[in-house]
Amino acid sequence: MNLITCLLKRNDCYRAGQRITPKGVMIHSTGAPNPMLRRYVQPMPGDQGYDQLMERLGRNPNGNSWNRSGVGACVHGFIGKLADGSIGTAQTLPWGWRGWHAGNGTTRPSANNTHISFEICEDGLEDRDYFEAVYREAVELTAMLCQMYDLDPTEPGVICHSEGHALGMASGHADVMHWFPRFGKTMDDFRADVAEDMHNEHTPNEVPEEDIDVKPDLPITSEQFSALMGEYLSGLSLQPGSDWSAEDRAKSIEIGLIKGVGDLNDDGEMDFAWRSWATREETTAMLLRLVPIITPEVAEAVATALQPAIEEMVQKLMEGKA
Numbered sequence: 140m141n142l143i144t145c146l147l148k149r150n151d152c153y154r155a156g157q158r159i160t161p162k163g164v165m166i167h168s169t170g171a172p173n174p175m176l177r178r179y180v181q182p183m184p185g186d187q188g189y190d191q192l193m194e195r196l197g198r199n200p201n202g203n204s205w206n207r208s209g210v211g212a213c214v215h216g217f218i219g220k221l222a223d224g225s226i227g228t229a230q231t232l233p234w235g236w237r238g239w240h241a242g243n244g245t246t247r248p249s250a251n252n253t254h255i256s257f258e259i260c261e262d263g264l265e266d267r268d269y270f271e272a273v274y275r276e277a278v279e280l281t282a283m284l285c286q287m288y289d290l291d292p293t294e295p296g297v298i299c300h301s302e303g304h305a306l307g308m309a310s311g312h313a314d315v316m317h318w319f320p321r322f323g324k325t326m327d328d329f330r331a332d333v334a335e336d337m338h339n340e341h342t343p344n345e346v347p348e349e350d351i352d353v354k355p356d357l358p359i360t361s362e363q364f365s366a367l368m369g370e371y372l373s374g375l376s377l378q379p380g381s382d383w384s385a386e387d388r389a390k391s392i393e394i395g396l397i398k399g400v401g402d403l404n405d406d407g408e409m410d411f412a413w414r415s416w417a418t419r420e421e422t423t424a425m426l427l428r429l430v431p432i433i434t435p436e437v438a439e440a441v442a443t444a445l446q447p448a449i450e451e452m453v454q455k456l457m458e459g460k461a
């Protein structure tokens with residue numbers, strides 16, 4: 140197992156800081172084809188080890204990791220690809236905390252109150268090598284957690300989200316049974332593999348208590364603020380424009396009102412930072428670009444409006460002459 144710690148300290152669940160006595164482990168998969176851990180897991184500027192973590196994870200340029208307020212969900216860990224393409228696990232909540240992963244129970248209390256949880260990042264669900272690698276990682280992580288908390292790796296100790304729903308302790312989701320059986324694995328196989336792996340000794344991954352303090356109102360330095368604002372703006376810059384503005388955006392490029400800001404995400408295409416802010420200098424440049432565009436039209440409009448008056452004046456002059 141290749142385990143790193145990157146706590147999602149800005150997630151509302153983390154900030155709630157509730158503790159549980161773990162009774163089991165619930166396995167999820169993300170339901171979206173993106174195997175990269177960086178999609179979900181990013182440190183915050185100012186976090187201990189920020190640079191090293193960013194190097195391991197790679198940068199999520201879209202500002203949509205789960206390390207922010209408003210996600211409405213949080214798990215204790217993610218399994219997926221590190222920046223170098225290798226498979227890894229990122230611990231994102233202290234194991235003994237209450238995660239937000241199971242939703243509401245139907246006939247029993249939610250597994251949020253009892254189960255440690257992790258998400259396996261889904262790819263296109265066609266790649267056997269990827270599946271086998273993340274499956275193995277999940278087995279080892281679950282075995283480590285069962286050892287740490289003295290958990291029974293049979294049902295309902297170790298279950299997936301869909302089993303949790305069937306047991307009345309989770310919302311209605313299909314994970315992971317829409318995926319594992321494609322490669323011949325059931326949750327019974329998984330539990331058996333975990334039980335088998337518990338014969339091996341796993342080094343527990345504990346987060347030092349001083350690292351997990353919840354300090355939601357901790358003041359930040361101006362350096363941290365600048366770094367956060369930079370992250371925020373670069374996130375905005377890469378968001379695609381809204382549907383409603385598609386026609387106007389195309390037109391503004393066509394007439395030269397807006398110019399690209401460069402290739403921000405190295406995808407070989409010019410980016411326009413549609414959702415980002417315009418500065419006063421950019422506004423000035425855009426207004427000045429308008430002048431040559433609108434001048435001929437304005438001139439024509441003025442001429443058309445003045446035509447009757449000019450004709451009248453000419454008529455009077457002619458009459459006067461006559």
Ligand SMILES: [Zn+2]
Nearest residue numbers: 167300312314
């Ligand atoms: Zn789930």
